[in-house]
Amino acid sequence: MQQNQNNGSADGLYIALISIHGLIRGRDLELGRDADTGGQTKYVVDLANALVRQPGVARVDLITRRVIDERLDSSYSEEQEPLEAPGAQIIRIDCGPRQYIAKEKLWEHLDTFSDNLLRFFQQQQRMPDLLHSHYADAGYVATQISHVLGMPLVHTGHSLGRDKRKRLMASGMPSSEVEQKYNMQRRIEAEEQVLANANLVITSTRQEIESQYELYDYYCPESMWVIPPGTDLSQFHPPQLGEAQTQIASAIRRFLDEPDKPMILALSRPDPRKNIATLVRAYGESPELRDMANLVIVAGNRDDIREMNDGAQEVLTELLVLLDYYDLYGKLALPKKHLPSEVPAIYRMAARSCGIFINPALTEPFGLTLLESAATGLPFIATENGGPQDIVENCETGILVDPLSANDLGKAMKTLLLDGELWRKFSANGIKNVALKYSWDAHARSYLKQIKPLVEAHKPQQFSPAILRASRFADRLIVSDLDKTLLSNPTGLREFCQMLRERRKQVAFGIATARRLDSVLKLLKKYRIPKPDILISSLGSQIHYGRELEVSTDWESHVDHDWNPRAIRRILRDVPGLTLQEDSEQSKFKISFHIDPSEQGILTKEKIVSLLRQEEQSVNVFVSAGQNLDITPARVSKGLALRYVAQIWGIPLERVLVAAGAGTDEDMITGNTLSVVVHNRQHETLENQQEGHNVFFATQPNALGILEAIEHYHFFDEIPGVEVASPDA
Template identity: 60%
Template sequence: MVMTGKTDPLYLLLISVHGLIRGHDLELGRDADTGGQTKYVVDLARALALREDVERVDLVTRQIIDPNLSADYGGPSETLQGKANIIRIAAGPDGYFRKEELWDYLDIFADNLLQWLHQQPRMPDVLHSHYADAGYVAIRIAHLTGIPLIHTGHSLGRDKRGRLLAMGLHGDMIEQRYHLSRRINAEEDILANAELVITSTHNEIAEQYELYDYYHPERMVVIPPGTDLDQFHPPNGSEENTAFNDSLARFLNKPENPMILALSRPDVRKNITTLIEAYGECPALQQLANLVIVAGNRDDIREMDEGAQSVLTDILLLIDYYDLYGRIAIPKHHSQEEVPAIYRLAASSKGVFVNPALTEPFGLTLLEAAACGLPLVATENGGPVDIIGNCHNGLLIDPLDKQALAEALMTIISDRQQWQTFSENGLANVRQYYSWQAHAENYLNAIKPLLGQQMPLPKISRPRISLRYQDRAIFSDIDQSLLGNPEGLQEFARYIRDKRRHFFFGIATGRRLDSALAVLKKHRIPTPDVLITSLGTEIYYTPHITADTAWARHIDHYWNPGAIRRIVGEIPGLILQPKSEQSRYKISFQYNSDIAPPPDEINARLRHEEQVVNAQLSFGQYFDIVPVRASKGLALRYFAQQWNIPLGKILVAGGSGADEDMMRGNTLAVVVANRHREELSQLDELERIYFAQQPHALGIIEAIEHYDFFNNND
């Protein structure tokens, strides 16, 4: 069924997981996770909420309860303005973590967000994820709801990995610190599933997204962010009376000289050290202008994170090496409210704003500086190409060419007519190209073709099978969880029969329905209330083995089995399994690891052929492909929604990698002892996942007792 002609005011859900997000006093530059993206999503939510055709905007982020941070970040909600709100969702431990450490908690975030959404008066019209971690969450929500997904990457893992390798960092070290494999895999999935990708510059599309297997520029649109023209405006004569200006006096011998202003967090990618070297090696520039570096806030460099500590230490060493005392300022503190005045102070001195970053995805600070009348000198790598190309208000430089950087600064500062031209061009063109009003208009025009094109998964009213009081469920795989220990299986069967009135019993298996039923009958396993078969592509309810047709219609999204068989059939080492192992929504191959390419390469080939699927290797020998909306975990969550069973009251038993997505998130889980459990070893540090000592079905009983499952009312 297709819905068309949607004209009601929109409900937009923005998701931005990491960093510190609140509606006031943004701590920009506090660390690598609290930069331009934080300001972007807050400003976007505000701008969209001002539109008459928007009913509600929710900006969803992670709830952070940390004694070292403001209590603002622990509040479950915060009004931004009018129709815009910040919603904070719990995920994992309370404390603040850098984004690279959040991956293991994103499934919990997704489960909690989905639960919150089901408590709202209606579902959003669009999900808009920001950065890879939010995209990972949004895909799971989209798969279970059918809500269109749009995405903004802000920065990309493949590009980052290339830059880190070019800097000489070893691949293993990069992976250990940044977990880029998980990030890049998530980004590939996002590009495969997003209906629209919004970028800030053409450079992102041409040079960054092009690195990905699922590269489709026709699904991408450039909508540059705006800037607040009420907050950022030309000097009005009051700039000299700021506390920040007073703080510069102790640094500079000639504070009246033009100011070369650099404002960024202390991150090696911002390339501040090259700027200092360029300034230090150009005596003429030192005589002409002061260099002011605003690199976040600090009390004690020794207490900062390793990256910031390293950058700031290098800055101080270079200041000393070039003996720049009296000509360079590096203030310790500034507030976000002071930033517009800092730009205006530089503009009133007839100075320049410089961004020498190795690469800059967009460059919000460039817009802010331009709106205050400052000419620009900026990196030629990334967003500044578009900004200076539109505004004609500065010069682009190779960020590694110190001489070119110094010459560009000299050119603008020494030529007052050129300075005036660049300043006036920036003021006029920022207003034309980079207002938030224009951004919101272009944004809604871009997403409107997506609205009403997908039917959300319906909430089906069902009778309670045959029992009316179950408020919890136990799901198990068959082959690696139940089978393998006959005595234990008999004990588990008795356990199920004794407790049957108190819970739903479910099977989640890769087997087809007929095969699963035959095995259950052969081993005298009690008939389940629900069977999730063929790797989550089919759901059946007993006693009449009734198929859930709504689930079947839902997962048919993007499914093209003929094309998949053709593509994979051409790959050596993959042979179709017998018809008894195939089903309408599952294509299964025998995988010969001696001949076949790695699974990642097979997935890449499918993406290149525009096949959006969920493919996985099990037991090192079975390669299964199902629709992208289908998996054991997604089917399990669909069941939980339909029957109003909290995930925290569902115990999931698994024994191999095929069970992982059932076990991540808010379900209670047990990995039973068997010869394939090493496929799940990466889960051994996660809460709510118990590694049993007992094998197979006995391990499930062990977990029931471990969780005190039947008395657990959390």
Template identity: 50%
Template structure:
């Protein structure tokens, strides 16, 4: 097939931190760092390429008096077809990334609404970091497009380093929500058709720790840098304004500078750098130390991690009596960053990055472009950067003596300093431009877009009355719609009939289509307008009259039932369910809880074999294996997108963990009183109503609570979250 005439539409997703296209507040906090600069510059560079028509960078909309009103603007134009689109989800106020997890379903739903307004399905979704990876995987599943993922930093590596520093498993988990982050990364890696990494070291030593480690889908594409701002100092130019700010701290401001520039984050390892400087008299005599660790007004008002890092910095300066030798300015602007590099280069200084691990090291490229030699951590991207540019040396970030020795090596040999400076300028321009990055990126993307064609013929055309409705009630079947007071069930059926044709009725169940329809007949329940059966593996309209062909094709993506059955034969404690419970897109087993190894180990087994499936374990007795794009929750959102049904006008009723995905996001949810305990944590969700009545009585209660048959009353999420 020939290439389409119009260019690519690419959606980038980067959710945490504060993102805008000008005056970036890099270092403001642990969430607003190099990733922010990377995604904005990537969006602009992609949009400049003639093969790309449009780039939307989706991030979080923040309405908070504590931050700039820029972050509340729904859209910001980046020029040449690139835009920042801020999607509202969760409370309006600014939140750190560790507490964004419960709100990601709302992002997905609202992002879908934005994309419907665009009127064009993107060609791919590119997610950045674990939170966007989880949301991006779901968004790509719903849109039926490839996922590209960039991790930026990885949870397993971070956990390893934090444990090495002496933190306990419990503190790492409570502070960083680490298990949830690592599972999100596994999901992103399992769904991604392409994983873009900055260095080969990332592939071999960091991604290899994951169950979904499949090097064939990794592409090493070093990030680009806009080097127009990062050039060497020019002869005769005066000191920049930031020099006067540094001079306030320094007894001999003209001495060479050891420059460190990072967020006030424990991973950046500022404390070890200060110890290296403080304990080496020769180094203290040879150079001043300049630590630019974000911006601050009042340390006591900063988040816990930043507060701890900056307090330790001040204590170490006092401990080693470094007054007059160390500068630690409170504020700097984005425009000051190139000036800092050039000032350090003019004074024959060195740039140091002592981070515990550095996935890439954007600041190293910027410093190199300004002619500033490097001393950098041996863990991560600096290996490739210094190998390419030959402009510095690597160190063990936990060895303070080795850091001091390396810094002296760069500061005390003028010939070596000049060679490293010249090499860095040439190497940065040769290896790290956005033009070369985008060319490699699009070559890999085009290969991905040619893959993944459907393999089976789909069913026939769809007949449905969903286009004529303006709201939809969707109920779980067993223990939600049926199983309780038959009188309440009769009342529910009559209220739906009396509402006229504008209210649709749907059922979502783990049962097969035939078994579900049989149960509905037994209880004299009308045939639903839409039936999601087989745990989301099938969608039918008006009973069995019409199967949705798009859903059939959509979930066939990466589905290999023969290989899955072969892999599952090696798992003890499993027995295939009867043939009537199996289908083209569902493999079902009976489970002996005492004999099988557990869901986590089975999932890891399939991931290592590069088999893509969704595992659903229920009632300590049943295991269903579905395509990665199949579930009751994804099916519901597919219906909303296909038929133009606003999720805010869907009322979803459930009782168990299998219903959780349906209940999240923008829909109106109800948990009936006879629910199982795994749904208890949803009580904090303002869009999930916990009914006092069980089964159909609870559904009736929710209809009144939301005025669902009237004007539809939406909850005030901000009021309930405060």
């Protein structure tokens, strides 16, 4: 296998930004097309361009999901796309169905994204020096990649699940509906995981750290740093004399009886969380506001509301109902379409009219639109929840309000529209202070200052020559658990072992088990099982290879990252219902407890994980049979160890067949591996895995089920695996 290790400082930094959902391309971003294509997509494109322009940065990859969908422009199907700045490019990775889907439906496909991205990195001449994930889904992927490759991880949340859930429930949405619509529990767990493993968390505001991240179990403000996003001042600038009227200006003016009145402008995607309806109520219920100003709402692009997603339909339908209820014809403009390139002109149109910009969102992680409006000289009114607090403090160009109070919003609008001196002060402050404090160049310089110590401290992975030779030149690998999977059926075991002996020059054989090495050796001898080429023991905490099953010290060094067994024993020693198992069940990277049967309903995995994270312990927690608790370093699992071995040996995961059963095996059978659940284990926790997507449920037990899977997958053909077509492909 080609060893493509980091050589960061010699050639300049190679930074990998990961932002998976939404629609990302280098030009003409479709901002507001749906709930997933908002400010984050613009942020990551601007960040990639800004970073690669800095001295010492050689390459920036912006990694997202590849989409092949006849409803969308073909640019989203291109595997690579150069960005504006030389050295920056978009990389699109296949993941799940080919068509575009909402981020809430992506979770079950993220392991495939991780494996495909891992393969992409392995094909490059060098590994990235740093991973930077954006949002929870990318955080999940980047954590998995970092666990395998060991590179530094930086994360930006953009918005956070716990805070969003709190705001949605405060607006009246039942918790069951929040979970159903937004898959919130899965998202929050991914956020907890990435916070526990990231070297650095970059936020846009101090308020994010103090009020939003504080809600999480793994809350470590010392590893968080505020770097506000930049603003493109070449686009967002004050109105200039002689500017030609744009097409969007004509589209807006046609709605209005008196188009020269001051404009109250809102610009966001049609999402319930953006709270646009409260703005319309505040305007509609105030005769003064209706008389002194027009209301202009630019809410994404639409052809037919009936064909939009449920959230957008709900928002736009409510706006049309309110328009009619308050009889706002001739006073409210709701244009159907606008181009991203027209957004700066919309702000300037509002500024020229001496109007105001409104962001009434339930919560706003940062508020890039506020900077854009302020840079054009347009004062704003914004939600008091989130990032706008910092922007108001730094720029002195707006008013904060409770977004749930239409009355407070109405009062603030009247204040700004009636007080000309305050309007002019806010307008001038915005133009001056955005240029001083929120440029992309300043952002990129501050960013590099924070990440360089992480890159310099990182030691690239080293693989001993012995483990490289241990693959025996095999081009595929069979890995099985021992108990209940490979054993218990003498006939099947004999046939399986005979197959291995006949195919030894073609296939490598591996065992992945929770057992320790000494216990495994006894079983191999007892059942006359050929010695494996690779043995993953103690839940993945140790890797043994070669004829003597030598332990991989490289892997031990890798998984020792942030491992503090003494602290873990201290934290859990006084927890009622937990007792340490005997010494024979303990190992260097595994701490095992018994759970008292009377406490099983109380001592859940979730509670134990939460307790350890609150003490800033980044670990993996395994509970089996409701009574055995195992704790390992965060980089330890059977699936991570398997991927580590596969990358060293250069065996594609599509040529790895995994026979698994218990819950501790689950990450071995996700992603791109070919996998089988033998018949006698299908009642266990893996039964929630659906057949297809490279998971085969055998009709035969134990080793016979593995042999059945070999035939099912045509495993020894030139290209093994069964092509499983997506119903939506």
